[in-house]
Amino acid sequence: MIVSTLRALCLTVLLMLTACGEPSQQKAPSTPMPAASTLKPADAALASLYEQSCKACHANPASGAPQAGDRAAWQPRVAQGMGTLIDHTVNGYKGMPPLGSCMDCGEDEFAALIAFMSGEPGT
Template identity: 60%
Template sequence: MPKPATPWLSFALLAVLGLAGCGDDAAPPTASSAALAPSDPALAKIYDSSCKLCHANPASGAPQSGDAKAWQPRVAQGADSLLDHSINGFKGMPPMGMCMQCSEEEFLALISFMSGQPVQ
């Protein structure tokens, strides 16, 4: 009879599966992405609860907050494309980016913050 998995092993498996939805393009680590936060308290709260899991974790494959080089080709696609990807999901990004209550304006402000570039 097989031996049941230990609880910590189950937790580790769940953590890995949770990150699987974040993205699929490996990005180089950015030392300060985990410490970044929007200056607006309301956006900082949304970022912390919705965006940070993937955009401050190099293992996720998502473009890291503050990594302008990684964000440049995405920002070049324009606001409409970025909003579409945020709302409907894209590759490993879940629909609504785990922020079901976010408005289009909040998505654009968060993308501008994470990319370090104005989104138009």
């Protein structure tokens, strides 16, 4: 009698543990990109804009966005010219939301943010 109660209790606890162990939300990817996630613009004002907007995707490989500092990923995009890149930033482009979710950014900030992320200060 006691044994079966105990067994039932154990089973319940086990079930609860299993349920808790179920990852309801995605955990951080097992292979984080330390390079992209630790990078930020040297300028404090720009860094704050970056961290509030672009970083959510451009330092998150799962988003499909070209990662900050990943020059190989940015190279073909940079080749389109800064005008096109700013146009795609302002108007949105595929998975890239209009204004990159940065309502306070102007064209100068976008240009600086793009130069920072692409690792091409000259663009």
